[in-house]
Amino acid sequence: MSMTKPKPVKRYEICVRRFQNGANGGRTKWKYSTKIKAAMVAAGYQAALYDCGKTDLYVYVTENGNIVFEANQLKEIAEREC
Numbered sequence: 001m002s003m004t005k006p007k008p009v010k011r012y013e014i015c016v017r018r019f020q021n022g023a024n025g026g027r028t029k030w031k032y033s034t035k036i037k038a039a040m041v042a043a044g045y046q047a048a049l050y051d052c053g054k055t056d057l058y059v060y061v062t063e064n065g066n067i068v069f070e071a072n073q074l075k076e077i078a079e080r081e082c
Contacts, residue, residue, distance in 0.1 A: 013029045013061065014041060
């Protein structure tokens, strides 16, 4: 009987930063198990921030630390789906 290692679970995180670049600004993270859930929630969150006038916040989705969707891509998703 051979034991195989279980596949690592992918975690997609929604991150919100005050500024796109630079050391200032904290991160807030929410974790999801699928990429589409994370993208849809992030796109809606970013659209709501823009509607409230919070255009200085930068929303993006990461997978295990690598950026999957950036703010511009999320904006396109929100415009297409809403």
